Structure formats: structure tokens, C-alpha cells
Amino acid sequence: MVTHALLAAALTLTAAPAAAPAAAAASAPAASAQAPVDCARVKCLALTFDDGPGPQTPALLKTLRKAGAKATFFLVGKKVEQRPRIARQTLAQGHAIGNHTYSHTSLPRLLDEEISQEIRVAQTVIEKATGYRPTMFRPPYGHTDERVLRTADEANLAQVLWSGTTLDWSLQDAAKIKKTVLKLARRDGVILMHDTVPATVKAMPDILMELKKQGYHLVTVPTLLRGKGPKSGVSYP
Numbered sequence: 001m002v003t004h005a006l007l008a009a010a011l012t013l014t015a016a017p018a019a020a021p022a023a024a025a026a027s028a029p030a031a032s033a034q035a036p037v038d039c040a041r042v043k044c045l046a047l048t049f050d051d052g053p054g055p056q057t058p059a060l061l062k063t064l065r066k067a068g069a070k071a072t073f074f075l076v077g078k079k080v081e082q083r084p085r086i087a088r089q090t091l092a093q094g095h096a097i098g099n100h101t102y103s104h105t106s107l108p109r110l111l112d113e114e115i116s117q118e119i120r121v122a123q124t125v126i127e128k129a130t131g132y133r134p135t136m137f138r139p140p141y142g143h144t145d146e147r148v149l150r151t152a153d154e155a156n157l158a159q160v161l162w163s164g165t166t167l168d169w170s171l172q173d174a175a176k177i178k179k180t181v182l183k184l185a186r187r188d189g190v191i192l193m194h195d196t197v198p199a200t201v202k203a204m205p206d207i208l209m210e211l212k213k214q215g216y217h218l219v220t221v222p223t224l225l226r227g228k229g230p231k232s233g234v235s236y237p
Contacts, residue, residue: 040226044219098160136159164190
């Protein structure tokens with residue numbers, strides 16, 4: 001069932017005309033990009049957000065912009081179909097975007113072809129919406145194995161996991177989420193959150209302020225990798 005649904009989506013997308021926003025998306029990040037940060041010299045931290053774009057994402061983008069912070073967003077293909085403008089806005093503001101599969105299902109339980117379609121259809125949807133083809137992939141729930149990593153490699157994707165997760169979807173409390181982020185923060189860390197959790201978005205102004213007080217530069221995952229990645233088929237961090 002998963003295979004047939006995704007195949008139908010892939011065929012529809014393949015037949016669709018090229019995305020109009022491609023040129024704009026390609027040029028916009030240059031204007032909004034973060035000033036060069038050398039994470040070998042300064043204390044860097046990557047905040048990452050999964051499962052969007054969602055209703056709360058524009059508010060989060062506004063908060064990040066005001067703070068001069070950059071983040072990485074792992075997008076679900078179905079959500080991008082629902083909110084392509086927000087996906088474009090995320091990229092245009094200089095944030096990094098990655099593939100979080102088409103339907104957000106646990107990949108190791110699927111057949112090889114189903115894994116491939118989850119990843120490849122999401123790639124097509126994201127590229128159609130933004131004009132950019134991701135180079136990073138995050139497996140839903142962090143569920144991965146050798147087959148998943150191999151399939152990501154076949155799609156020219158690096159796998160990005162995390163050094164710490166807030167479990168914000170479970171906490172659902174801004175103060176607790178802030179406390180957890182500050183506890184997890186460390187140099188070159190990658191913290192997992194969700195822009196679909198209202199309490200996370202509510203907590204972000206205070207989180208960003210405190211992290212900056214502690215001397216952190218809030219950067220994208222590619223910036224954190226210092227020009228050494230992401231490389232296809234490699235799992236980070």
C-alpha cells in the first residue's frame with residue numbers, strides 16, 4: 001500500500017512542470033546567509049527541527065531571524081505539499097533544509113523499494129517546492145540500519161542524527177524544553193526539536209538568548225561540519 005501510494009505521487013510529480021520558485025530559491029539564501037562562522041575557532045551548536053513545515057514554523061522563523069540564528073529543518077514531503085511557501089521561506093532565510101521522508105514512517109520495517117520511494121519522493125517534493133535538492137536526510141524516529149543508510153547514499157544523501165534530543169513532543173512545556181536544551185548544549189552538538197510543537201516555538205526566544213549568553217554561535221549542520229560534509233552515505237554526528 002505504501003509503495004503504490006508513493007509511486008502515484010512520484011509519477012504525478014514527475015509529470016508536473018518545473019518549479020517556478022527554483023530561481024528565487026537559488027538566489028535568496030545568498031542574501032540571507034549567515035556571516036561566515038569558523039566552528040574550529042568558536043563554540044558552535046546546531047539546532048535542528050523535524051516534522052515540518054507546520055502552522056508554528058513561520059513564528060519560529062521570525063524568532064530565529066530576530067536573533068540572527070540559523071538552524072536546520074528536516075522536512076516531511078507530505079507537509080511540504082501542504083505548505084510549500086513556508087518551505088521556500090525557510091530556505092530563503094538561510095537555514096539548511098533536509099529530507100525527513102515523504103510520510104514519516106519507520107524505515108527499517110519497510111522493503112528496500114519502499115524505503116527508496118519514501119526518500120526519493122520526498123526529494124522530488126522538496127525540490128519542486130523550493131528549487132533545492134537536499135543533501136541531508138534524517139530517518140523518522142532515528143530508526144535506521146545499514147539498508148536505510150545505503151538507500152540514502154544511493155539518493156546522494158548524508159544521514160544526520162543528533163547528539164541530544166529534547167523529547168519536546170513529550171514534554172509539551174516551554175520551561176521544561178528550555179531547561180532540556182540548555183542541559184544538552186555542548187560545543188559541536190546537534191540538538192533535535194520539532195517546529196510542530198507549539199511549546200518549543202514558545203520557548204525559543206529565551207533559549208536563543210541564553211545560548212548566546214553562553215557564547216554559542218547557532219549554525220546549520222553544514223556549517224558545523226566545517227566544509228567536511230555532509231557527504232553522501234556518511235552518518236553524522
